[in-house]
Amino acid sequence: MTSFFAILIDGAIYASWLFLVAAGLTIIYGVMRVLNMAHGSFYAIGAYSAASLVGWYFSGEHGNPYWSFLLLIGCALVSGAIVGVIIEKGLLRFLHGRDEILMVIVTYALLLILEDATKLIWGVDPYFAYQPYRLLGQTAVGGSLRFANYDLVLIAVSILVGLAAWFVLNRTNKGRLLRAVIHDREIAIAMGVNVNAMFAATFAIGSVLGALAGALTAPAISVTPGIGVEVIVLAFAVVVVGGLGSIGGAAAGAILVGLSRSFAVHVAPEFELFVIYGVMFLVLAIRPQGLFGQTLARRI
Amino acid sequence: MSLRNCFSSPTEPALLLAAAVFAAGAWLMPAWLAFLLTLALAKALVVLGVVIQMRAGLVSFGQALFFCIGGYGVGLAAQYLGIGDAFALLALGTVAAILLALACGWLLTRYREIFYAMLTLALSMVLYGVLVKSSALGSTDGFNVVPPSFLGWVPEGDARKRTMYLLTVLVAAVVAIGFHRFMVSSLGRVTEAVRENEIRVDFLGISPQGVLFVNYVAAAGVSALGGGLTALASGHIDPDMAIWTTSGEFVFIAILGGTGHVAAPFIGAIVFSVIRTFAIQEAPHFWQMTLGVILLALILFLPKGLWSLVARDRKREVEA
Numbered sequence: 001m002t003s004f005f006a007i008l009i010d011g012a013i014y015a016s017w018l019f020l021v022a023a024g025l026t027i028i029y030g031v032m033r034v035l036n037m038a039h040g041s042f043y044a045i046g047a048y049s050a051a052s053l054v055g056w057y058f059s060g061e062h063g064n065p066y067w068s069f070l071l072l073i074g075c076a077l078v079s080g081a082i083v084g085v086i087i088e089k090g091l092l093r094f095l096h097g098r099d100e101i102l103m104v105i106v107t108y109a110l111l112l113i114l115e116d117a118t119k120l121i122w123g124v125d126p127y128f129a130y131q132p133y134r135l136l137g138q139t140a141v142g143g144s145l146r147f148a149n150y151d152l153v154l155i156a157v158s159i160l161v162g163l164a165a166w167f168v169l170n171r172t173n174k175g176r177l178l179r180a181v182i183h184d185r186e187i188a189i190a191m192g193v194n195v196n197a198m199f200a201a202t203f204a205i206g207s208v209l210g211a212l213a214g215a216l217t218a219p220a221i222s223v224t225p226g227i228g229v230e231v232i233v234l235a236f237a238v239v240v241v242g243g244l245g246s247i248g249g250a251a252a253g254a255i256l257v258g259l260s261r262s263f264a265v266h267v268a269p270e271f272e273l274f275v276i277y278g279v280m281f282l283v284l285a286i287r288p289q290g291l292f293g294q295t296l297a298r299r300i
Numbered sequence: 301m302s303l304r305n306c307f308s309s310p311t312e313p314a315l316l317l318a319a320a321v322f323a324a325g326a327w328l329m330p331a332w333l334a335f336l337l338t339l340a341l342a343k344a345l346v347v348l349g350v351v352i353q354m355r356a357g358l359v360s361f362g363q364a365l366f367f368c369i370g371g372y373g374v375g376l377a378a379q380y381l382g383i384g385d386a387f388a389l390l391a392l393g394t395v396a397a398i399l400l401a402l403a404c405g406w407l408l409t410r411y412r413e414i415f416y417a418m419l420t421l422a423l424s425m426v427l428y429g430v431l432v433k434s435s436a437l438g439s440t441d442g443f444n445v446v447p448p449s450f451l452g453w454v455p456e457g458d459a460r461k462r463t464m465y466l467l468t469v470l471v472a473a474v475v476a477i478g479f480h481r482f483m484v485s486s487l488g489r490v491t492e493a494v495r496e497n498e499i500r501v502d503f504l505g506i507s508p509q510g511v512l513f514v515n516y517v518a519a520a521g522v523s524a525l526g527g528g529l530t531a532l533a534s535g536h537i538d539p540d541m542a543i544w545t546t547s548g549e550f551v552f553i554a555i556l557g558g559t560g561h562v563a564a565p566f567i568g569a570i571v572f573s574v575i576r577t578f579a580i581q582e583a584p585h586f587w588q589m590t591l592g593v594i595l596l597a598l599i600l601f602l603p604k605g606l607w608s609l610v611a612r613d614r615k616r617e618v619e620a
Binding site: 035091099100101102104105106108109110111112113114115116117119120124229233236237240244269270271272273274275276277278280281284285288 | 359361407410411413414415417418419421422423425426428429430432433434544545548551555585586587588589591592593595596599
């Protein structure tokens with residue numbers, strides 16, 4: 001029974017992290033049809049900027065330690081928005097409407113460039129920002145199990161992010177316009193929607209979400225080069241399982257992948273990585289459009 | 301009967317000439333250069349697999365799967381089956397990859413565009429996930445490959461490097477000529493038609509899926525051959541052979557060389573190795589950035605790769 005709870009809670013923690021990472025990716029794909037490999041770099045940039053800033057904050061007397069949480073989020077907003085806008089305005093703008101597979105390769109090039117750019121800015125030494133993680137302490141569940149409260153808060157944050165995305169898309173005017181663009185770009189243009197502005201805004205939001213995932217993860221890990229490359233394939237697995245471009249799909253994918261991984265970790269640890277990609281392969285093989293994706297008619 | 305009629309096109313004598321020049325180089329160039337070229341040519345074979353899929357409009361982000369199968373096939377057969385002969389080892393690795401491709405091909409050829417890219421990526425990461433966690437095979441460290449014998453002869457030191465190099469040149473030449481014939485055959489040309497308009501191909505009475513299946517299996521075989529040669533030449537294999545960034549490198553080289561000709565991946569792989577050797581010496585922290593910038597520049601300004609420069613010159617000669 002204890003291990004059942006452990007699997008469940010570990011799975012929920014991992015799933016909420018996966019959802020945070022994948023949300024930005026799936027939003028960008030849904031609107032722009034760009035499967036953004038550079039999303040891993042946004043994650044890395046968010047993590048690095050948060051780790052260095054939080055490290056600075058705790059290195060001296062800078063007031064209440066609880067402000068560091070705001071610092072994490074602020075970092076993500078600023079760094080994600082800057083990088084996102086530069087990339088959209090500087091490069092992707094010229095490539096709108098190109099082949100989806102070509103965009104994968106373009107963003108792969110961006111990933112390579114940003115990987116070295118982060119090394120240039122932050123060096124190759126690891127960064128630690130464990131203070132916010134320690135600050136919240138631990139909770140004992142059912143006697144022998146202990147979970148870091150930070151991880152439990154992360155579950156709430158990722159539910160909040162999901163709800164916010166749902167609310168914006170379904171209950172605001174901008175969101176309705178966005179859904180129109182997702183549904184049919186050409187008709188949306190004909191109806192007078194400023195699609196280019198929509199794209200820029202979407203890309204910025206997506207990159208902020210990527211950076212936010214990185215910033216919120218930074219206290220729980222050591223921030224080292226290569227975390228972006230690691231994360232991006234996990235995010236791919238999640239969005240592909242759920243169905244590319246769907247927020248609900250990303251949530252379902254995150255839960256499925258998160259639970260199966262934590263099951264594997266507790267029951268057969270040697271299958272930890274295998275399970276993630278095994279699920280991805282299985283879903284693609286049976287339902288290529290993902291669990292929540294819509295079937296598209298072939299255009300001739 | 302002239303010599304001309306022996307070959308179906310001027311490409312084949314040119315390839316043979318290039319192979320002869322490369323082989324002659326074995327006695328002229330220093331051992332380290334021979335080693336570098338061995339790895340480059342082996343990589344070119346894997347890239348050739350990516351290229352023939354690209355000609356059919358499919359980008360594989362998981363070709364490292366077969367690269368790794370070829371490498372591990374060679375390593376495992378040498379370790380556990382006690383096979384020492386390089387030719388037998390290469391054949392085993394290739395056969396293993398072809399069997400796997402026959403099993404997966406029927407599924408994969410139903411996918412297009414990013415779904416194909418994602419599914420191939422997932423498959424290679426499945427293998428990576430298994431290898432990383434299997435301590436019997438050395439987990440993330442991999443293991444060393446026993447030095448092979450060549451038809452009973454076991455060279456040592458520099459002689460082994462030279463022999464390995466000659467073997468790679470030989471294999472590359474045979475594969476290049478074989479794939480050139482495949483690419484100009486009607487089956488090879490239909491793959492391009494599938495890229496242009498699959499439904500028309502269907503209406504012409506040819507099964508696009510069947511064409512893609514043959515293409516996929518051929519790509520798997522040649523990539524495994526490249527993996528096997530890499531394992532024999534470098535004497536070491538590890539799970540990173542299957543990770544997706546390795547596949548990304550193959551896609552990069554494929555775009556660098558272009559898809560216009562069987563020689564393109566070889567040119568791409570050699571140029572890539574030269575750039576890398578210098579870039580890692582001069583500015584190790586800019587290496588990936590250099591790659592990214594080159595890749596963007598290629599997509600924007602030279603979408604058909606380095607081969608289009610060669611082809612353009614040739615066209616000019618014809619016009620003049």
